[in-house]
Amino acid sequence: MTRQEILDSLKDVLTLIRPSLDLSTVNEDSNLTSDIGLDSLTTLLLSLAIENKFNFKFEGMVKFNTVGEVIDHIIDKMK
Numbered sequence: 726m727t728r729q730e731i732l733d734s735l736k737d738v739l740t741l742i743r744p745s746l747d748l749s750t751v752n753e754d755s756n757l758t759s760d761i762g763l764d765s766l767t768t769l770l771l772s773l774a775i776e777n778k779f780n781f782k783f784e785g786m787v788k789f790n791t792v793g794e795v796i797d798h799i800i801d802k803m804k
Contacts, residue, residue, distance in 0.1 A: 726803065728753075731796050738774040742767050753793030761792075775799065 736748045739761065746761060757763045763771060775795070776782055781802040789795045 728796055728800070731799050732792065734778055735775075735792060735795060738771065738778055741774060742770050751792060753791065753796060755792045757789055757791065757795075779803070 732751075732753065736751055739746055739751065740748065743762060751761065755761055757768065757771075772783055772787075779799050779802065787798065789798065
């Protein structure tokens, strides 16, 4: 799976969590808090949706700042 395919899948997940989000503005540099508007609850929902979508479990508490960091983590888990 390429970085772009993962980004597209993350956009699908973000649509479920933040339906009003303009996906055209989301890229790897997008900050999860300030650009996308995630708070602690929506971050938890995102984590659960990522686990479901990519079929892995996060180990402990993981803190991401950007979409690119999420993609990096997913790629590491897929190895």
